[in-house]
Amino acid sequence: MSNLAWLFVAVMIVWIAIGAYLVSLSFRQRKLEARMAEISSSEDTA
Amino acid sequence: MEMTGRDRKLIWLGAAAWTAIAISVVLIFFVARTAQATMGGQLQRIFYLHVPAAWVAYLAFAIVFLASIAYLRTNDRRWDNLAHSSAEIGVLFLALVLITGPIWAHPVWGTWWQWDARLTSTLVTWLTYVGYLFIRNLTVEPRRAGRLAAVIGIVGLVNIPIVHFSVYWWRTLHPSGPTPANPVANSGLGAPELTAFFASLAAFTLLFAWLLSMRTRLGRLADRVDDLELQAVTRGPRQPAAHRREVVVT
16 A cells, blocks of 8 residues: 555544544433433423 | 533634644645655655644643542542543544554554554553543442542553653654754754644644533533432432322411
8 A cells, every 4th residue: 555545544544533532422412411301301290 | 402601612612623623634735745755755744643643642641630639639520520531532542643653654664563662651551541441430439430540540640751751761763753942853844844733733732622621511411410310319209299289288
């Protein structure tokens, strides 16, 4: 593989890793918000 | 959900970070000149991601250190949340350092990995903070896990000067790079390269600040959910509304 191709691989790895971390943050936030809504609704119905 | 002042700041910080990243990408690929073939030629541009990622990891672990001390002194969950969030991001960026370094080294050194002082100490640092994150899941009691992790967060910082100065203290394959006293020495960097480098450094720092703000917000949300769950458990099932009314009347 040429140096340019390796450079492309390195750059892709960096941005995919940061993108994946952002997705994981968003996923975790949605999960917590759903849990919060669930607790609130169960308190309201009780 | 209504947008708070904190949310607006987060949006502005994110916009600033991504603008800085866009500018640095242009500088890295269109302004910085191609290095000599002995340094990897085009591949040497990895340096503009590799070094700022290492800087972010240093910064993240310094925050872990300070926040861990503050947590042990005050027992305030907010400090623990800051330390935990910063460690998570530091581990991510140090992993990127450990991945991008060998990609550059493979064609230049002829090997992916050398057990030299810089590479080994960086790996040990990464494993230390992976341990920090792992230990938080070992115990179910969050305060106990936080205090245990805080001790690792404080002791772990010892690794940083070892990583940084390893290239001066021992003979290593890793380039020594510029020193604070002489930023141009050993670097072979001219004005276009230094501009791209510092732009990338600033962009990564802004990106770190944005990620840290989002991660600490997530930690606060998790704490609120824990509190609500605890309240729901301690309160037990509520009495029917009619009965409650009756109690109030009597």
